[in-house]
Each structure stands twice: as C-alpha cells, then as structure tokens.
Amino acid sequence: MTVSVASEWLNACSGCEIAIVDMGERLLKILELVEFVHIPVLMDNKYYGQTGERHQLRLPAADVGIISGGVRNEEHLEVAEEMRRQCQTIIALGTCATHGGIPALSNSYANDQIVDRYYHTESTDPTQELPHDGVPALLEGCKALDEVIPVDVYLPGCPPHPDQVFGALAALLDGAPLPLRDKSVCDTCPTSREGKGRLAQMRRFLHAPKYGAADEPLDKMRCLLEQGLLCMGPVTRAGCGGDAALPRCIKARVPCRGCYGPAKPDGNQRMEMLGALASNGIDITSLPESTSLLRFSGAHGRLRPPLVRK
Template sequence: MGEVTVNTEWLSDCSGCHVAIVDLHEKILSVLEAVRIQRCPVLTDIKDYPPATVGLVSGAIRNEHDRQAALEMRKACDLVIAWGSCAVFGGPAGAGNIHTPDEIAAAVYLENKTTVPAPPPSKMVSPLESQVSPLDSVVEVDLYLPGCPPHPAFVFEALIALVEGRQPEVNGRSVCAKCKRKMEKTGVETLRSHFEGVPDPERCFLSQGYTCLGSVTIDRCLAPCPGNGVPCTGCAGATMQILTEPNRDIRTEIADRMSRLTRIGRDEIVRSLERSAKSHYSYTMATQMIGNKPTFHIRKWIEEEQADFEAGGEA
C-alpha cells in the first residue's frame, strides 16, 4: 500500500476517542511515519473533506450535522472505521431514545430546576434527529473499533494493520479474560451498590454481590477498571453472544452468573438491573441489535420503577 492518508471526524461524543491517539505516546511516531493525518478536528480547523485512504469517525448520529458529516466522510474515504462505542453502538447518547426531542429540550432548557429557564436552541443549531443511532445506520462501515475510548493498543493495531494491508488482529473475548479476580462461590446474600463497603481486591465482584458487566462486555480496554477496584460498566459494548443471540440479555446473563456465585436470588438481581437499565444499557441501547431484542423492555422497566417510587412516597 502506498501513502496512507487519514481523515478523522468527531460527531456526537466526548472527544475521548481523539484523545486516544495522543495516548499512543511514543508509538504515535510509528504511526506518523506510515500515515499522513490530513483532517482532524481536534488538531486543525479544516472544514472540507479531502480524499483519504482511511476515515476514523467517532460519535453517534444525533443531529442533522452528524448525518451530513458522516455522508461526507464516506464519500471522501476509501475505508471508514466506526471508532469508539458511540460510533459502533450509539453510546451514552442512546439514552435519549427513551424520550422525544421535545421532552429533552423541555427538560434541559425549560424545566430544569438547576438553571435559569431559557428558550430552546434556535434554528441556527442543528436539530436533533428523532432517534440516536450508530454510524452504520447512515453509511457503510468497513471496520468496527468499539471502546470508550478503545485502548491505544487496539488503535495502534488497527492503524498499522491498515498500513500493512491486512486485517487487524481482534478477539471476541470478554473483559473477564484480562481480569485477574477469582470467580468463586460465596455466602453473600445481599446486593451491594458500588459505594458500599470496600470490595475484596482478589475476588470477582459478582461473587461479592457487586454488579459488574465484565462478563458481558467485549474486551477493548484490557480491563483497567476491575484491576483497580472498579466494577466494569460495559463501556466497550456487549459481547457478540449478547448482540447476536435473541434470547441472551445483559441483565439475565449477569443474574444467572451472580445467583450461582452467591445466595442472592436470580429474580432479585434481574429486577435490580432493570431499575438501573439506563446505566447498564447506556452504551448499546441505540443499536438495533439491543434495542430491537424481544427481551429489551426499557420503557416498561422505567414505568415499573416510577410506580414503585410513587408507592413508596405515598407509604
């Protein structure tokens, strides 16, 4: 392959995926020797889309600007990479799919108790689309690189593989594959919130009654959170088993494992995960592989949680 030119684009996301390039540290020198980055919003103020070999697109499709930018990148680039969990799955912005654009505007600008009431954005601001969606809902994607952001090791491997004209080396392992904690049966009888107590640093979080999504999350991070005492929140997106098998679901898979490792009832675990579904499904609910599952009923779970809350208040 001759000179490899790279364009990057930043849609609805937090910029973390662009920062991951800097996190390559000295390895970025190897990348820069092999590629020429010619468009990168975080580095340069370039408005057009020059022809390029590779396009790295981070962020979800959230508004009209995102859609047009994605189309321009697809036209300009030979290969397009969905870069990060927002581009691959829709990311945390996908929680907006539970509400209409009008409801969101009202909550943020008109009914927010912590801010001075303000009018909704003017027509000069790119309007929200009716739904948040992943990049491949708008353009064809050649390579998926999930992660929040993807670990620099995976970014480096993807870029170098494209330079060398080969497929990147990837795996389908879960975060647990890189976690050194021991999964073992315990007598724990109570679910614990992340802020309750100090977890045993040697034992699996599930064995201790803490919700950890490592076993249902694909490894694109090398498990830094469990290794540092923080349960996995699923930021790299669900494993292929969860995504592709209709009856596999994040909450039921976690409940099955935790109930076997502890004395906590499976139904209690499932209900707990449903009450926090916006958090546990936040990175993936915008993708049809999760949002259209027959097991995914987030609006029903939210209504049940609201009913329980109101009943508790009346009591």
C-alpha cells in the same frame, strides 16, 4: 506509499481523539506512513471552504476515514455521509460510534421531552427557547454510525485503548488482518472464581464493606460479581487493558461498567447481563433499574422512549 487518513468527530467528547494522541511515540511512527488530510482535533479545515465560499459541505478524499461519536443531528448525518463518500475504509472509533455510547442514554426520551426538560422544567431560565437559527435539527434519537452509513472496521471502547488504536492502524497499513478480540472482559480477568455467588441480592458498590484490599493480589480477590457487585464483565467486550490485557477497572478493583460495548458486536448488554445475574444466583429484582445496563450501547433501537397511551 503514504496512506491518507481523514478523521472526524460527530456526537463525541474528544476522548477518542485523545486516545489517538495517547499512542505517544508510536504516533510518530504512524505519521511516517500516513498523511492526515483532515483531522479537526489538530488542524483547521472548514466544511464550506476557508472563506465559506462553498455552498456544499466537502471533505478531502482519503484512503482511511476514522469517525468517533454517534449521530445525533442533521449535521452529524451530513458529515458521516460525506466521509463515507470520500473514504475507502471507514473505522468507527469508540463506543459512541459503534453502539451509541453514553449519549444514546437519551434514547430513553423523546426529543420534545429532552428539550422541555433542558430548556424549561430544569432550566434556571425557563423562558428561553431552543435555538433554531443555524442550529442543526435533532434526529429522532442518537444513532450508532452503522445505522446511517456502512462501516468497515469497529474499534469500540470509551475510549479505545491506545494500544488497540495503534494495532488497528498498523494492521491496516500492513494490509494485515485486524487484531480484534472476540472475548469478554471476564475472559481476561484474573480474579478468583468459585462458580457461584454467595449473595442472592445485589450490593451497591459504595455500600460494600470489603470487596478487595488494595494490597491483595488480583488473583486472590474474589470475582466482584460473585461478591454481589454489578460487574458487567461477562457481557462486555475485552480489550480495555490494551496489550497488557488486564481490564482497567478490575485493576483498580472497581466493577466493569461495560464501556467496550457488548462482547458480541450485535449483543444486548441488558438482556445478557440479566441472564448472567440470574445464572449467578442473584435475584434480578434487587436491581433498582436496568436501563443503565445499556448505558454504553443504547443505539440500534435498544433504548426507546416508553410508549405513551393516548
């Protein structure tokens, strides 16, 4: 039996769709079993009919709906709601869909602040105005998908590793449980840990004189957090290494930035990371700011514009 799949991208950069294509030859195997009935990255399918004859947005019905990107404007909301109506199972693909992702950093500002900055104070043409004709209105903030519609399956990652995309689709097709990990990046990291750091102050990555030689085996490299570098591994969900399990940034000797979102689905990467720093003996006041600890998970009300006293 062929399974029909519809895919949509909302407030997305298309990296998650590229992860689907990055399955490589495995995509051919999937294509033997599924029929993509709607996938804008590959096929043209007009929301309002091929000649614009419909007055209401409509998408084809599908067994599985894959949605990447968060929800930032009224069009995203309308598409998400139509996907939910038309698809039996909804997969939130990528950290933008599961936790807001990078675009939800804008949640630190009110819409009028963002528009003013973009169109006036930092524009090369401060006389221009925000276009309104045919442009969907912004919602108040960038939302994760499950803030507007029920979601059945969460596949975080910026982007998710193609092995995970394949594993999830294969499991769905087999009717098997999804191969979801319940671990942090640290749980899959081979670096050497001594249990406590030797620095009480954070070091800036670019200023660190030596944190791991390129030819040093990873299991001989000291944990980056214990070296005083801001590595978000303790509070970030594992999986970015795919089947190989080795975290991608650590493999490149770069601290984890947290792109898989919180280790626990409803975790708060900022609060948990501040706790991890403190328990590693690092003075959290040596962090220049903490908003960026939520750079991948600012939806669900985690990031909000500061209250303005009148």
